Amino acid sequence: MSFTIDRGKFGEDKAVEYLKEKKFEIIERNYKSQYGEVDIVARDRKEFVFIEVRTFFEGNLVKPVESVFRDKRKRLLFMVQHYINYRGIEGECRIDLIGIRLNKDGEVKRIKHVEDAFWGHRY
């Protein structure tokens, strides 16, 4: 396992813990298809929530939740639509972002949760 994958996996585990604390029901983790990956699929009461987790070390000049650029946004949206069609789910959906900051020792320093992060974006 490379360092990068370790970091991502660690962040996702922490994000799942955080979401369970907030009473989200985790439906699926790391859904993969030929087009990409969705980190976490969860359910917040009636809504389906698709969550992208970004884990950065402290000192990185880009904030985790601000690091999702256009290509990634497009891919995320495509993946969400693919998931909806593939699993045949119906109801309200949104995409959330969770940004995690790690300190030098690899411990969680801060978690930021942005709900409905891409609301109003033109895809």
Add this chain to the structure above:
Amino acid sequence: MLSKVYSLAVLGLDGYVVEVETDFGTGVFSISIVGLPDVAVKESRDRVTAAIKNSGFKHPRCRVTVNLAPADIKKQGPAYDLPISLGILASQGFVKTNSLGEYALIGELSLDGTIKPVNGVLPMCLSARRRGFKGVILPRENADEGALVQGVDVMPASSLEEIVDFLNTGNTIKSHKVDLKKIFPDEPSYEFDFSDVKGQAHVKRALEIAAAGGHNIIMVGPPGSGKTMLAKRLPTIMPSLSLEEALEITKLYSVAGLLPSKGGLINTRPFRSPHHTMSFA
């Protein structure tokens, strides 16, 4: 869930009914408007989303498709904001759908949910009467103009919340009526009158004959001899307008967006003075 709302539009000088259908599909929020919309209609999605949020309603978290039927006529202008927003609200179940079919809706929305006036209300209301609607819900500023049409209830509204309330409970908005006798007097009043003119006896006689007989007239003379002054006063001695003529003129002004905000009806004969360098066509 599918919902259907009726709106009105203008084609030339005549109005027609537009069906605004709204459907929800699973997915991340987006609104797509189909049915040959122009840029002002496409931009209405931003006004609509903001107006819904700021009027205290919940926003849908799904893919929204809005269809403006008939799909082969180009849709112009911001008057579809109101029907689109009510279509979205009805699809979410905020509005009772049975009352929606009886009313046609027109109006531009501002971001805080208040309703702004639009052009062409008179021909739209005429088409609503032809189609047999119970009433038309329109911006308060356009109420006087819309109420010229007899036989259809004109409901002036100033905010999105007010309309949702009205459609759900049936009260809060009272239909607007105008007294046709008051705004269409037998003797229209002009700012100036033919009797202001002193002298010029032979021109006055010529104008009187032209006005009585409906003839064309040509005036020739040096600058400052009073040609324009006399021409401006010619409408004051012409036969007064019939109601049909007045409505026809008002329709033109309405579609062009030149109608004065107060009163609604144009009850005097218009005087136009085109520039002498204008071209044919």
